[in-house]
Amino acid sequence: MTADATRARQRLFVHDPITAGCEIELAPEQSHYLEHVMRLKPGTPVKIFNGLDGEWLGTISELRKKKGRITAETRLREQGTETGPTLVFAPIKKQRLDFLIEKSVELGVGKLQPIITQHGITDKVRLDRLQAQVIEAAEQCERLTVPEIAAPVRLLDWVANGAENHHVLFCDETGTGSPIGEVLSQLLAKGAGSVIDNTNVVNHALVIGPEGGFSADELERIRKQPFATPVSLGPRILRAETAAIAALAVFQDRIGDWSHRPVTRD
Structure with missing residues (x-):
């Protein structure tokens, strides 16, 4: 596990497909949470997942006025099946x-x-x-x-x-x-x-x-x-x-x- 992945304490569910290098647009409430509750800044590593493409390491590339984006970088975990009842x-x-x-x-x-x-x-x-x-x-x-x-x-x-x-x-x-x-x-x-x-x-x-x-x-x-x-x-x-x-x-x-x-x- 990389140093950035170890430092990525925040984890977010996103609706968009995730591929290496893609930009994920955050919902206003997610941007507000990251900026005003967690006090994070652009450049902070985060983890993202969408239920289809596994878990990814990303970096906050923009965070202002309830608008935010995350750039996906590397996949940390492949998507697996979860067969709960x-x-x-x-x-x-x-x-x-x-x-x-x-x-x-x-x-x-x-x-x-x-x-x-x-x-x-x-x-x-x-x-x-x-x-x-x-x-x-x-x-x-x-x-x-x-x-x-x-x-x-x-x-x-x-x-x-x-x-x-x-x-x-x-x-x-x-x-x-x-x-x-x-x-x-x-x-x-x-x-x-x-x-x-x-x-x-x-x-x-x-x-x-x-x-x-x-x-x-x-x-x-x-x-x-x-x-x-x-x-x-x-x-x-x-x-x-x-x-x-x-x-x-x-x-x-x-x-x-x-x-x-x-x-x-x-």
Whole structure:
């Protein structure tokens, strides 16, 4: 790793294609952040990524009046695949939702799917706000992709239409499911859905209920699906955001990417 790359502490997601020598135009809010919050100057090295072209070392070439540009120089990391699961969740209160989004991105979620449930506390989701949080978390945790955020749908509509080609692990607070670690270990033993066995990969979805839990009708409909497996997260009742983080952590430990080496930092 070069000295400039070591000094590049700021990391930005950009929408433009990145090639050696190209000029990346920054959004006004990015320019404002670099100049007035981070107090950076032209000539400062930064890292940039767009989810397609890997991670690049660049240099701030212009920064003034909410206008900025970065010149891409050398690629630091090739683009790789990140095969995290889809997290299907009911919207919760603002601070707790912020926590859920940030930590799920750090834990390698592949897609975020808000769902509307019968016992949910809200059916309003500001996708623009969630998208900004996802990007910020991806920048911070040094992942190369930004998870997709899908538009909210009703849970039973998602089960009927959106869950196709997924193995659905729904966190069942009634206690009928097997421990999630046990279920995932069995999948790994079969070679199904594991990132370790790229010849036999299926999509996984982790379904987290609302603060009030799933309704009896929702539980019955999900249990009837041949692609759905009820799982338990232990003997305690967890808040929705805690359940999401716990399920993602066990997933990454058992069949996900926690066996991969971390990013090299000098």
